[in-house]
Amino acid sequence: MLPICGKCHSAIKTRPSSGYLSCSGTCEKRFHFKCVDVPESLQEQLESVPGLNWKCSDCLKKCVSFDSDSLNVFLGKKFEEMVSNLKEVFSDLKTDLIKNAERQIKDTFMEPEPVTSFSSILKNKTKPAVIIEPKNPEQNFAQTKTDIASSIDPANEKIQIAKVKSTKNGGMLVGCLSSDQNLRFKQLAQEKLANSYVIRELNGISPRVRIVGFSQKYEEDEWVELADYMKSVNNSIFNVSSSCKILKFWATKKKRSTYQALLQVLR
Structure with missing residues (x-):
């Protein structure tokens, strides 16, 4: 069956001498040269130049047209927005990198803050x-x-x-x-x-200190001597001018053979 011309709707002979061309648009119809008013010069180019396509008037109407100046303005604004966003991203990234570097330098080279000991608090x-x-x-x-x-x-x-x-x-x-x-x-x-x-x-506070781990029980008449001994072996806790006394001496609940003492620090 012979193809039909999309313009005059008559049959198109398929021999080359019949003179027809095919639309490269969505309709994919064939047309007589004479029906679409294609000049002879364009006919020769379509036949001789590979890849040169032609679209009928109906397919051309379906194509989106644009104004080149308006498109350039639009693309220019989009490009500026993209550059601005990139600058903001790089700025945030730079700030984060600097902060991380400063933190690493501080952790590596800065001396740790001194830990306040119990003895220093007590003395103060x-x-x-x-x-x-x-x-x-x-x-x-x-x-x-x-x-x-x-x-x-x-x-x-x-x-x-x-x-x-x-x-x-x-x-x-x-x-x-x-x-x-x-x-x-x-x-x-x-x-x-x-x-x-x-x-x-x-005069300052008189803090109390509980000391656990005595292996024997001391009677009350021995507490003064024991308090003096506890001060001498714990000079990092007590001030030179301070003293202490034992308020209580008793066995621990978990192990009755182990004893503990409650000391009060005095000036």
Whole structure:
């Protein structure tokens, strides 16, 4: 059966001399040259140039047309957005890399922070201090600090301050490195600030320590000697000027042949 022309709907002879061409679009129809008004010059090119295609008017209408200038503007904006996104990604990546590098350097080369030992905490808490509180209940800590600083010169008195902190009612706690310096600071405060302030000494806490592992029971009349011995073998815990006493001595619950003692640290 002979193919039909997509334009005139008559049969198309398949001999080359019949003069027809096939649409390369979606319809895949055949047309007489004369029916589609194809110039002779184009006919020759279609026949002689391999890969040169032709589409009928109906298939051309189905093709999407565009304005080249508008397309270039659109593509340009998309390109700028892509570049901006890439810059943001690289910036975040750079920041993360720097932070990771700094963290690795710190972990590798920085010295670890010292761990506060039980003995250092105990020594600090058992040290005495002086509390200076204003008689005026409306006075704040800033005024108290100013008055103390203008009245007492620690450097001139050769007093080394170990700790300073605010207390309630606008007061100030001052602790020195030694008991002698602490006593000297208290005397100076009483001489120069007693009219407007109440000065009192804080002797520090008296912590209790439970020691487990005694293999024998000690009677109460032996506790003083035992306490002195415990201080001598635990000098890393107790201050030189401090002392201790045994409050209780009893057997452990799990093992009745093992004993424990409760010590109280004193100044």
